[in-house]
Amino acid sequence: MIASSDFQGWARVNQARVETALQKLLPAAHLAPARLHEAMRYAVLGGGKRVRPLLAYAAGELTGGGGERVSAAAAAVELIHAYSLVHDDLPCMDDDVLRRGKPTVHVQYDEATALLVGDSLQSLAFHALAQMPPASEAPGAERIGDRARQLEMVELLAQASGSRGMAGGQAIDLASVGKTLELPELEFMHIHKTGALIRAAVLLGAYCGENLNRAECDTLDHFAKNIGLAFQVVDDVLDAEASTATLGKTAGKDAQHNKPTYVSILGVTRAKHLAEELHSNAQQALRPFGAKALRLKQLADFVVQREF
């Protein structure tokens, strides 16, 4: 349940963990080039719900992956997410001035700096995965095995971020402005635009612990896909219904930009039903994992019931 103080406590602890990891990964603001580093820290630190990192931590708990490895994975995904927000807000894209309750990076600094902030955050995400500490203190094969697993994580994050993932979804989004999309087309867009990175968050977190078998991987993937889409449907509903102050970003932008959304295609009521259906699919996918999936289950509730 979202209201569970137990879950809220868990979320706070892990939000603080990823904040610490991000603090350490981001170059200090006084290091040259100082303006770029200051802007990178501005873009990443002290804001956001950290949904993707929380998904990574929760999936790490599912497979018994704790410690600094999962923090590195969580930070890597959040860095990709943060870079995408900085670039999406640029004038040539969504041209937005408000993000997480603050001026967007190109408003606070300038466009060229915002471009380089996004570029540098993407590099830093791969750095985060590459410099992850080994899971075991044991020397030899096991430790090298950790390295091979990290390489799979690099591959997964690269795919999820690139033209067949998040960036590709953004391209489809741009091309769809002013067009009438059918539901399957909208779904195709969001599976790329937001779904790919949410899926990566879950799988990267899971990769930090014991290996899952093929069937378990598929099940977890099914969970991730459903929760990724649910996240987007709820986002569209919130964009249509909530205020700018609540969201910390400009509300009502989708309609204003004539962008197809779940709300524009289905209306608010049916969009809410769809979110519930996806939520229910996600919860069902977790059943085989039993109690180990507690945090993923609570996160699925949070994603659907959130109000910002």
Added chain:
Amino acid sequence: MIASSDFQGWARVNQARVETALQKLLPAAHLAPARLHEAMRYAVLGGGKRVRPLLAYAAGELTGGGGERVSAAAAAVELIHAYSLVHDDLPCMDDDVLRRGKPTVHVQYDEATALLVGDSLQSLAFHALAQMPPASEAPGAERIGDRARQLEMVELLAQASGSRGMAGGQAIDLASVGKTLELPELEFMHIHKTGALIRAAVLLGAYCGENLNRAECDTLDHFAKNIGLAFQVVDDVLDAEASTATLGKTAGKDAQHNKPTYVSILGVTRAKHLAEELHSNAQQALRPFGAKALRLKQLADFVVQREF
């Protein structure tokens, strides 16, 4: 010697090898989102001197690293280079309309697409490193060792690309427009802006073969730093002296943009002397490697003697 037909043949063969690797890595132009994929291919294929890939191949020959691994490394570095050109040409950066003799990506397509092209090419570079085939067919530890080495390559490329490398150099470059820089400041900028990726090209290529000892690594690094700076000094001389038609990009832009360059600080004659000095340092660094360094030696000649 640059005029050596032997070297020219070697360069042509390896330019074709990296072109094939890039062709395979880049998603087909008909795959969705087709416009983005078409633009990515436009940005990368069929152009450029491929100096960085050639450095990777040459360093691979130094350590006996052949085959597809070095092609993946060469392609990864070229993808980072190509992404940086697409973003640097954007209106909020250098605002250039001509690159490799063709309209720049944002002119041929649009700004948003150019932004996403750069973002996607960066992801693809890390994908290229992560999906590199193993060096040996042998199963077990050796093969896993290859994976650990690849992870070091990811780390190296992430560092070279990010805010402490290429993107950071670009930020320093932007901040220096209209300012009077001293030579050490200019050098600091270029060590980041172009030097970091050229160094990465050499080291990634070398990592595809037998391990070098610490002293050999340092020596190779010294070569790479000198040739990276020489490359930039020659670039500045060419920008001042050559025509747009020869360069395939807008000539005389540095002076026009009031950018500090080796020519603006030293004048053409002293800049040419500096290039020769760096060239000589680079050649000396290669001596301990003997005949194995032939291609690196020839590339150093090419970098300094090129006319475009």
